Amino acid sequence: MKLKYYEIDEDELLKKIGDEKRVVIKLPEGFINYSSKISEFLSKNGIDAIIYASPAYGACDFVSVDKKTIFIGEAEMPYLKNKKIEFVEARYEYEVKFLEKVVDSVGEKVGLASITPFIHKINDAKKFLEENGKIVYIGKKSRRTKYDGQVLGCDFSSATSIANMVDDFVFIGDGFFHAIGLAIATRKNVFVANPISGEIKKCNEMKEKLLKQRYAVIAKAMDAKNFGIIVGEKKGQTRYRLAIEMKKLAEQHGRKASLMMANNITSYIDYFDFDAFVSTACPRVAIDDAMKFKKPVLTPIEFEILLGEREWNNYEFDQIL
Ligand code: SF4
Structure with a gap:
């Protein structure tokens, strides 16, 4: 179908x-x-x-x-x-030959990453790049991923496990969220190879834009005194322990914090009497949905930066590993 x-x-x-x-x-x-x-x-x-x-x-x-x-x-x-x-x-059927457009742009050692519905061709992509003179690595799957080389918006571990062996990454997929996460997690150049459009794009500019946006959200929350720490109710997003750690951290730094729980985190949270929020649920919520919230919603890593526990230079994507 x-x-x-x-x-x-x-x-x-x-x-x-x-x-x-x-x-x-x-x-x-x-x-x-x-x-x-x-x-x-x-x-x-x-x-x-x-x-x-x-x-x-x-x-x-x-x-x-x-x-x-x-x-x-x-x-x-x-x-x-x-x-x-x-x-x-769901699968998207495509020919890996379109990767010929990336061959001259990447270094000799290439890491491959992908998402469903494109991941089923990752070994064909490896073979194609090898036939074109590259040494290709695919990282192992994790407890949250089904396939080697698969990344999620909350789990880049297959890529980080091979990052020190490669010059660049090729991400086979559509959209930029995963590619930006990959670039931040691995600190490598990431080329987005989109099988639907057949285009290859480097995601550096998008990454810089997103980092600027996140910096602005942290700055907006800087004077917040009272934080809502949100725990996700969905089974694969629930991180109570992390939420409790964030609450303690807030209190150690003289801020007030309360735990909250939500299944879908929507702009409804703006009505609660907190100045800002930390979401320990899906890491994409704070980032993808930033425009939907009037009050700042931070990831736990961003909250550590706000409190001075982490340097901005060590910014990372939040992951559930
Ligand atoms: S936690 Fe978020 S990024 Fe991870 S699988 Fe669930 S929806 Fe996707």
Whole structure:
């Protein structure tokens, strides 16, 4: 079945549903316009689909499940395996030959990283670059990633594990968030190879722009006296211990702090009587959604910078490892 540019395997979907007659279907934002197509397909196969109508983020995103749930589009997070939850990945089919455009730009030793729905071609990409004279490294998967070379917005460990062996990284994917995270985490040049547009772009300028924005958010929170420290309710985002550490750190520095809990962190938090927030949930919230909040929302690493516990030069992306 085609969902936008992506394919999902109908046989795999039916196999993963098994004997269930009613399932919850969770879709990332990019696929919600295909809800009725999926629902109709399942209906023809005698299955009632209940389309999950709240935002669904990554494979980290479930609270507690009593109905069989199928995540469409994502790769599972191995450490969160659950009998009631299945993943049907979406794939984008492409030829790795478009990487010829990056060959002259990168050094001899190249690190490769990617995301679903492009990761299935990472070994073909390695072979192609090797045939073009490169020495190519792919880092090992982690407890949160299913594939070698896979990165998440909260886990760049496959790339950081090989960073000292490579001159540059090639990130196969669309969008810049992961590439910027990769550049900050590895401190290497990252070339974004987008299989959909066929374009290659270096992400340095975007990285500098994002760092400026984050610096401004930290500056805006500098005089805040009272912080809300948010714990994510989604299973793969919950970091109580870190939240408690952040609360203690705030108090050691003479600031007040309270723990909060949220499933989806929205602009609703602006109504609480805190001056600023620290999100220990998905690291993307503070960064991707910055424009949605009136009050500053920091990552734990940014909060350490604000309190003088860390130098700005040691800025890092927050990761859940
Ligand atoms: S925590 Fe955020 S970045 Fe990590 S998998 Fe979940 S949604 Fe993606």
